Amino acid sequence: MAMTIADGVTYLPGYLDRAAQEALRDTLRKIVAEAPLFAPTMPRTGKPFSVKMTNCGPLGWVSDKDGGYRYQPTHPVTGQPWPAIPDALMAAWSDLADFDAPPEACLINFYGPKARMGLHKDSDEEEFAAPVVSMSLGDTGVFRVGGQERKAPTRSVKLSSGDAIVLAGPARLAYHGIDRIVPDTSTLLKGGGRINLTLRRVTEAV
Ligand code: MD6
Ligand code: FE
Numbered sequence: 001m002a003m004t005i006a007d008g009v010t011y012l013p014g015y016l017d018r019a020a021q022e023a024l025r026d027t028l029r030k031i032v033a034e035a036p037l038f039a040p041t042m043p044r045t046g047k048p049f050s051v052k053m054t055n056c057g058p059l060g061w062v063s064d065k066d067g068g069y070r071y072q073p074t075h076p077v078t079g080q081p082w083p084a085i086p087d088a089l090m091a092a093w094s095d096l097a098d099f100d101a102p103p104e105a106c107l108i109n110f111y112g113p114k115a116r117m118g119l120h121k122d123s124d125e126e127e128f129a130a131p132v133v134s135m136s137l138g139d140t141g142v143f144r145v146g147g148q149e150r151k152a153p154t155r156s157v158k159l160s161s162g163d164a165i166v167l168a169g170p171a172r173l174a175y176h177g178i179d180r181i182v183p184d185t186s187t188l189l190k191g192g193g194r195i196n197l198t199l200r201r202v203t204e205a206v
Contacts, residue, residue, distance in 0.1 A: 008171030009145055011157055012096070015164035020088065021137055021188055027086045028108065028137075028195065031056050034083050035075050037110055043068035050115040057085045059105045059202050061124065069124045071105060071202050085199070092133060093199050096166050099130045101205030111141065111181050111194040119150065119177040122167070122200065130201035131168035137161050138189040140182040141196065146175045159196075161186040 003011045016024065037052040046065035055061060059071040060082045074081055085106045093103045109117070122132050136159040143165065146154035156179065159165060167174060181194050189195065 005157060006145060006155065006171060006174075008167060008169040008174070010096075010166040010168070012164040012166075013160065014162050015092070016088075016135065016137075016162040018162070021162050024086065024088055024135075025137060025188055025195075027088070031083045031086070031108070035060075035080070036077065037108075038062075038075070038077050041065050049117075050111075051117055052110045054082075054108045055105060056083045056108065057103065057105045058082070061105060061107045061200075071124060089135070089197065089199060092135065092164065096133050096164060097131050097199070098168070099201065099205070101127075101130070101201055103130075103133070103199040104202040105200045107198045107200070109196040109198075111139075111178065111196070113139070113181055113183045113192060115178075115194075116180055117178040119144065119146070119154075119175045121148075121173050121175055122198070123173060125200055125202045127201045127204050128172050130205065131166050131172060133199040134159075134165045134167075135197045136163050136165075137195040137197070138186045139192055139194045140185040141194050142179040142182065144177055144179055145171070148173050148175070150175055158182070161188050 005011045035054045040063040063069045141159045144156045146152045
């Protein structure tokens, strides 16, 4: 059941059932074998993120000290094109995005028990008419979402394995982040941790 938790924020708890989560996990294993997780670093400071990342799709989001935040068609370490976005995620976009053009990037974030992600806006895309569609797998993450200004009030929602959340319209450029991971809350990933997948349209859809 879809719940609107703020203007433009749709939360769909249990969007993927256990079988779908297991199938997606197994597909992601193959993707990570081809496009290994890498440690992005902050622009200018070069400080590493606590989250490890990879991507699938024609474009992938990367960050490093000298080049900053950007999308590029190849993996920053292997130099190879990113693997394709799995069918199950393309289907989720069709179901949830309410946007005619397909997604071009799927950022895959992996969180260990101590990883977090500071409040940020997804603003490196050119197409803000398209939403960002997010799926969570594995341990629960405490997600915080606010408004378009950093000082706006925020609310938090626990994202469990299989949950989807969509940031659209007035929330497309809302600040959001992951305060913490709640360890040992899922049996999906051997060794624990959390995976978050965000589907984005990057270039303007004409
Ligand atoms: C995460 N999610 O759940 C981080 N961005 O690990 C995001 O940064 C995010 O969930 C845009 C839209 C939805 C999201
Ligand atoms: Fe984000």
